[in-house]
Amino acid sequence: MTATAVPGYNDDARDEQPAVALAEIPIPVDDAPPLVPSTEGDPSRADAEIDNGPPDIESVAARRARAAARKRRSRWRIPLPAVIAALVVLSGALLGWRRDVVRHAPQLASFYSAIGLPVNLRGLAFADVKIGNEIHDGVPVLVVEGMIVSTVSTAVDVPRLRFALRSPSGAEVYAWTAVPSQPVLEPGRSLPFRSRLASPPAEGHDIQVRFFTRRDAVAGLR
Numbered sequence: 070m071t072a073t074a075v076p077g078y079n080d081d082a083r084d085e086q087p088a089v090a091l092a093e094i095p096i097p098v099d100d101a102p103p104l105v106p107s108t109e110g111d112p113s114r115a116d117a118e119i120d121n122g123p124p125d126i127e128s129v130a131a132r133r134a135r136a137a138a139r140k141r142r143s144r145w146r147i148p149l150p151a152v153i154a155a156l157v158v159l160s161g162a163l164l165g166w167r168r169d170v171v172r173h174a175p176q177l178a179s180f181y182s183a184i185g186l187p188v189n190l191r192g193l194a195f196a197d198v199k200i201g202n203e204i205h206d207g208v209p210v211l212v213v214e215g216m217i218v219s220t221v222s223t224a225v226d227v228p229r230l231r232f233a234l235r236s237p238s239g240a241e242v243y244a245w246t247a248v249p250s251q252p253v254l255e256p257g258r259s260l261p262f263r264s265r266l267a268s269p270p271a272e273g274h275d276i277q278v279r280f281f282t283r284r285d286a287v288a289g290l291r
Contacts, residue, residue, distance in 0.1 A: 170188075189220055191225065191228075191280060192219060192220050192221030192223070192225040193217055193218065193219060193220065193225060193227065193254065193280070194217070194218050194220050195215055195216070195217060195218075195278055195279075196215060196216040196217075196218050196259070197215050197216050198213070198214075198215035198278055199213075199214055199215060200212070200213055200276055201214075203265075205267070208267050208268055209267075209268060209269065210265050210266065210267050210268075210269075211234075211265065211266040211267075211269040211273075211276075212263065212264075212265050213232055213263070213264050213265075213266075213276055213278060214261070214262065214263040214264070215261070215262060215278065216259045216260065216261055216262070217249065217254065217259065217260040217261075217262060218259045218260075219254045219255065219256055219257055219258050219259070221256060222256050223256060224253055224254065224255050224256060225253070225254055226252060226253055227249045227251065227252055227253065227254050227260065228249075228280045228281050228282075229246045229247065229248055229249070229280070229281035230246060230247045230248075230249060230262060230264065230278065230279075230280065230281065231244065231245075231246050231278075231279055231280065231281045231285060232244065232245055232246070232247070232264055232266070232276055232277070232278055233276065233277040234266070234269060234270060234273040234275075234276055235273070235274060235275050235276070235277060236272050236273070236274055237274045242270045242272055242273050243266070243269070243270055243273070245264075245266065246281055247262065247264040249262060250262070
């Protein structure tokens with residue numbers, strides 16, 4: 070191993086110098102400046118220390134959009150008790166005024182029937198409908214009879230009756246109409262009806278009895 074001499078450095082002089090430990094050398098620290106500059110009493114300087122530059126335009130726009138959306142949602146938010154109260158009132162109106170509702174929206178009649186509240190706009194109902202068979206002069210005759218009952222407190226007109234003989238699948242095999250024995254039925258009264266069909270089709274399974282409607286007239290039924 071070789072040694073390299075440093076110019077101007079005396080090895081003998083080095084050996085003659087007494088060794089001094091670093092811990093024995095006093096270092097004044099009273100007047101040493103702080104590592105972090107003080108910001109006491111100078112708020113502008115403190116703000117300057119944490120200032121990261123001008124705000125990002127897209128971030129500001131996004132924050133404003135979120136704030137506006139929250140404000141709109143809170144403006145149109147309806148309290149839950151108010152919603153429940155409105156539903157209760159609406160349900161009561163649909164049930165209490167169902168006759169008026171069905172009069173203006175006939176398609177809702179099936180809904181009321183499904184929940185056990187059928188709506189009868191005519192104020193008439195059928196009762197004690199019976200089907201029988203007779204023989205007249207060797208010809209089989211199908212007999213349909215029953216009662217028409219008033220369900221309102223005013224006199225109502227009694228329209229024609231429509232009878233439909235249907236197959237097991239529900240398709241109409243034959244249909245006919247009959248005129249009631251009187252045109253008007255007083256409140257609380259009932260009116261008997263009876264109709265006969267000679268030589269009924271053999272494929273007939275049941276009979277539907279109802280009142281003749283304007284829809285029947287438009288369809289050309291008699």
